[in-house]
Amino acid sequence: MNTKAGDPLIVDSLGMAPKPVAMEGARGAVIRELITDRDGAPTFAMRLFELAPEGHTPKHSHPHEHEIYILAGAGQLGGAAGGRPLRQGDAVFVPGGVEHQFANTGSGPLRFLCLIPIEKKSAA
Numbered sequence: 001m002n003t004k005a006g007d008p009l010i011v012d013s014l015g016m017a018p019k020p021v022a023m024e025g026a027r028g029a030v031i032r033e034l035i036t037d038r039d040g041a042p043t044f045a046m047r048l049f050e051l052a053p054e055g056h057t058p059k060h061s062h063p064h065e066h067e068i069y070i071l072a073g074a075g076q077l078g079g080a081a082g083g084r085p086l087r088q089g090d091a092v093f094v095p096g097g098v099e100h101q102f103a104n105t106g107s108g109p110l111r112f113l114c115l116i117p118i119e120k121k122s123a124a
């Protein structure tokens with residue numbers, strides 16, 4: 001936490017070093033944990049993902065939901081129902097228990113925000 005208690009926090013997301021997504025099945029995927037419980041957030045975590053061209057997150061599911069916003073690039077949301085296209089400006093709700101995978105299908109980076117409950121962190 002870099003503010004005194006009660007002050008809003010401003011995070012320089014582009015100045016934050018990305019970390020590789022460590023889950024098995026991830027490729028060319030990095031994460032910046034913008035706001036987490038370390039910052040005093042009790043309920044929601046905000047993460048910024050970036051997938052290189054041909055990169056993807058693992059195909060997986062978990063009990064908690066994801067709320068995702070596509071900031072830049074083109075991609076595909078994979079799951080049991082097949083692949084669906086994603087583009088800048090799309091918002092995605094992945095309900096808990098639903099299999100999902102994000103893949104970059106474009107020639108530039110695919111960037112998206114992914115919000116999750118604090119107590120149940122996982123990859124996108």
Ligand SMILES: [Zn+2]
Pocket residue numbers: 060061062066100122123124
């Ligand atoms: Zn997930």
